[in-house]
Amino acid sequence: MAARIATPPSPIPAWALPLALCALLAATLWLHLPLMLWDHIDLVPIIDAWRHGELAASQFWRLHDGSHFHSAAYAVLLATTWLSGGRPWLDCVAGWAFYALLAWTLWRIVANGWRGAQVGRGWWWAMLLLIVHPGHLANLQWGWQVAVFISLLGAVAPIRFLTLERPTHALNFAGVLLAVVGVLGFSTTLAAFPVALALIGTRGEWPWSRRFAFALPWLLAGGGMVAWLLAARGPSAPLPDAGVVALYSLNYLGGGVLRFAEKLAPWWTLLALLMAVPATLRCRHRPQVRPWLALMAFALGCALLTALGRAGTFGAEHAFVTRYASFSLPFWIGWLGLMVLAWRDDGTTWRRWVRPLLVATVAFATINGLHLGKKAWSAHQRAVGYAGQIRAQYPRLDDALMEQAYGDRAAVARQRLALLKRWGFAPFDRDAADND
Known part of the structure; x- marks a missing residue:
């Protein structure tokens, strides 16, 4: 039986999403980091191995820093680095392309999740804000983070497929x-x-029988990936206390809308989770609730996994790393969709409690977008400064500069910058040197 792919049109103009995506692309190119900074410098030995026909012997298929596979991102970055002559702007365009697919998929989920409901135009605009949010700039401006959008698309697309009215085996396998x-x-x-x-x-x-047939490939693939991860990882990080995991997770999710108010973020997230319980019970028999709960559950799972790996070493405040906003925003998309679906037709509860809460959350998300956009601008300015100083000082690079630009990779970064210099890659490319 064929899957039902079509979804109802939204009441806002068809050009709204493409225009917002183009605006974010322009911001990405304007604010992109013009050299390989921080973890990105770890791509250099992989490029070198690829140039010598030894890619399989490199870190390509291995865990990065003992926690993440980045093989899919490496494949993209090898191509974009070669095509651009070592200029990171094309890495960022590739990241934006995956993000655009993610945004389109989320928009289709929104249309599917609100089908048949009388949803005001303003809530559609609020959804557009959460989907095309300036908080993504922290990942879009840094070419290395193409991995983030490959990751998110790999989760959101299956949610889209499995919440269709009649998904097929082919879509499930995809x-x-x-x-x-x-x-x-x-x-x-x-x-x-x-x-x-x-x-x-x-x-x-x-x-x-049908449920088992759909579940089996997920069980096999998931088990295989977990086994590979466990076999490849290094020494385990200390497991944090349950309280630290809970606070880290609340901070992680709250950072999507309240990174600018860190004290309030975990409490607002806790309130959102508590409010989601009666909303879920109210519409538990409606199939439209599935995509909203799935998005929330995925983001919560990301928060818990990150907390287990990071909270014991870095503490609960580490959850406010700006790059995590891309993983926390699906939670708020799902939560907003759920609350509107559940309560929009209950006049008293909607007017007195739910609508003010949603308006406040959208206002927080707007302020947070400005806050995170400002941080993206600051990161760009610092990166431009690092690039100019590296070109001016090379090969006698100041230790403090290397520490700022590469952190605990400062020592190996010196050797890798020598390769970038030999290849004519950023920050040593001719165009950048001519602009100094």
Whole structure:
């Protein structure tokens, strides 16, 4: 039986999403980091191995820093680095392309999740803000982070497929493949596997044989990826206390809308989670609730996985790293969709409680977008400064400069910058030198 792909049109103009995506592309190119900074410098030995026909012997298929596979991102970055002559702007365009696919998929999920509901135009604009949010700039401006959008697409596309009215085996298998590729972008895509199994298991209208046929490839692929990850990882980080994991997770999710107010963020997230319980119970028998809960569950899974890997070493405040906003925003997309679906037709509850809460959240998200956009501008300015200083000082590079630009990779970065210099890659490319 064919899948139902079509979804109802939104009440806002068809050009709104493409225009917003183009604006974010312009901002990405304007604010992109013009050299390989921080972890990005780890791509250099992989490029060198590729140039010598020894890619399989490099770090290409291995865990990066003992926590994430980046093989899918490496494949993209090898291509963009070669095509651009070592200029990171094309890496950023590739990241934006994956992000644009992600945004389009999320927009289709929104249309599917609100089908048949009388949803005001303003809430559609609010969804557009959360989907095309300036918080993504922290990842879009840094070419290395193409991995983030490969990862997110690998989770969100299967959610889209499995929440269709009549998904097919072909779409299910495509979702499994995308999720596996997503894990090879960022390991946090593993959170998509239990979400997919839950979506399949709760299909009460399906016979158990069909549910098993859909679940089996997810079980096999998920088990294989977990086994590979466990076999490849290095020494385990200390497991944090449950309280630290909980606070880290609340901070992680709250950073998507309240990074500018870190004290308020975990409490607002906790309130959102508590409010989601009666909303879920109210519309639990409606199939439209599935995509909203799936997005929330995936983001919560990302938060928990990251907390288990990072909170014990870095503490709960580490969850406010700006780059995590891309993983936390799906939670708020799902939450907004759920709350509107559940309460829009309950006049008293909607007017007194739910609508003010949603308006406040959208206002926070707007302010947070400005806050994170400002941070992206600051990161760009610092990166431009680092590039100019490296060109001016090379080969006698100041230790403080190297520490700022590469952190604990400062020592190996000196050797890798020598290769970039030999190849004529940024920051040593001719165009950049001519602009000094």
